[in-house]
Amino acid sequence: xxxxxxxxxxxxxxxxxxxxxxxxxxxxxxxxxxxxxxxxxxxxxxxxxxxxxxxxxxxxxxxxxxxxxxxxxxxxxxxxxxxxxxxxxxxxxxxxxxxxxxxxx
Numbered sequence: 001x002x003x004x005x006x007x008x009x010x011x012x013x014x015x016x017x018x019x020x021x022x023x024x025x026x027x028x029x030x031x032x033x034x035x036x037x038x039x040x041x042x043x044x045x046x047x048x049x050x051x052x053x054x055x056x057x058x059x060x061x062x063x064x065x066x067x068x069x070x071x072x073x074x075x076x077x078x079x080x081x082x083x084x085x086x087x088x089x090x091x092x093x094x095x096x097x098x099x100x101x102x103x104x105x
Contacts, residue, residue, distance in 0.1 A: 002088035002095060006081040008035065009102070015078050019089035025051040027089050029082070038078055041070040050086040 004017040013035035020028045027050040031042035044066045058064060064079050072078070077100065087093035 002085045004081045004085040004088075006078050008077055011035065011073075013038070015081065017078075017081055017085040019050075019082075019085035021050075021089045021091075022047070025049050025090075027086050029085070031082070033078070035078075037071050037073075038067070038076075041067045041072065044070075045082075048086065050090045050092070054083060054087055054090075054092060 001018060001020045004019075006015040006017070008015065013033060015031065015033035015035065015038050018030040020030075022028050026047055028047050029042070029045055031038065031045070033039045033042065045063055048062065053062060058079075061079070061083075063082050067076070067079055080098065084093065084098065088095045
C-alpha cells in the first residue's frame with residue numbers, strides 16, 4: 001500500500017491518499033480530504049485500473065476527468081498525488097517526495 005499526503009497550498013486543504021494494489025493492474029483508492037470538491041470526487045474513484053490510468057496520459061486520465069467534473073481548481077496538486085500513489089502501489093515508481101515551490105518575485 002502507498003500513502004500520499006498533499007498540502008494543496010493557499011486553500012489550506014489537506015488530502016490523504018491510500019492506494020492498495022488489488023492485482024496486477026487494479027488499485028483500490030481511499031481518499032480523504034478537507035476539500036469538499038476532492039471529497040465528492042473521491043466517492044467516484046474507489047477502484048481504478050492503474051496500469052491504464054498511468055499509461056494513457058494526463059489528458060485522457062479518468063482521475064483528472066472525475067476531479068474536473070466535480071469542479072476541481074485548475075492548479076490543484078491532488079491529481080498528481082493520486083497518480084503518484086497509484087504508481088507506487090503498483091511498483092511502477094519508487095516512493096519519493098514531490099515539492100512545488102511558489103514565489104512571487
